[in-house]
Amino acid sequence: MEETWVKIMLELGIWAIPLNLLVNTIVNLIGFIPSVFITTTNVLIWGPLWGGILSWLGEILGAVAAYILYRKGLRAIHINDPDRWQWLKSLHHQPLCRQWLLLVIARLIPWIPTGAINLLAALASVPFLLFLSSTALGKIPSIALEAGTGYGVLQLGKFFWQTG
Template sequence: MWRDYLIELFSASGPWIAVVISIVINTIISILAFVPSVFITAANLAFFGFLIGTLISFLGESIGAVVSFWLYRKGIKKFAPDALLKNKWLFRLQQTDGKNAFILVLALRLFPFAPSGLVTLAGATSKIGLGSFAVASTIGKIPALLIEAFSVYQVLQWNTPGKIILTLVAIALLIGAWKSRKKSDKA
């Protein structure tokens, strides 16, 4: 549904405006921090093709992370400076600066299960500079986005790898829901 709407919007706008729209949407998704970017990635791949669509998604996510970092830094330090003290890795990032902060942002971006919004939020509350964050975050997004783009593309093609990927995602979601329910039943 969303993918189809975005493709229609891209088609009506023309290719250059579609690139701008895609990057703006990706930036908004990054700012919101909890909305998955897979829908815009799917629309980019379907409209622009695999290579250009992946590149546009990468640009959108990278620009979105930098804009989010800047906005979060402006807001979080004023309103909730201790918001991320519960997670040891995110807490460690908050206490780190310079080269160590750069490496930690890069590592967290490379780690597939680290929520992107939380990494950006933790970076914004740390001592890392905007430039260092931008470079580390952008480099770290490359493998994750390539995996996402490949997976989405395979699902869109609905071939054997796509069916396997979708089946594995469905199984993972079912296991997660089952574990969450068991945990809530115990509480």
């Protein structure tokens, strides 16, 4: 799958960047599909730094799109009362700095699906800028790990290809 994606990206030239951001956004909007193959492809095409930055932007765009759609959907079905459940009430009534910190920590825990964090933030009526900043900061370590791992695997593959 990655080879096909790389081929498509290389053929598109500069248009590969917006397409890549769109696909990364859609993958993150869905919320449970791992985006590691996109990050690895980005690292292969643009290198670890720029590929990582592109993946990070795509992750943020996807999370923001999900947050906005969840908020609109919750309002449309009239679930906009964060005091409905005790745990949600507790999160909603935390000071903003604590809400921000809790979202950053949740982003740092790799086994919590990003879609669950997006939905939780929407349900708790977390302010948009707080959500955006916590997502932007919280995504850095996971993207750095994905980009570093992808780069390491690519370098290992090159080493074995050259020596084999």
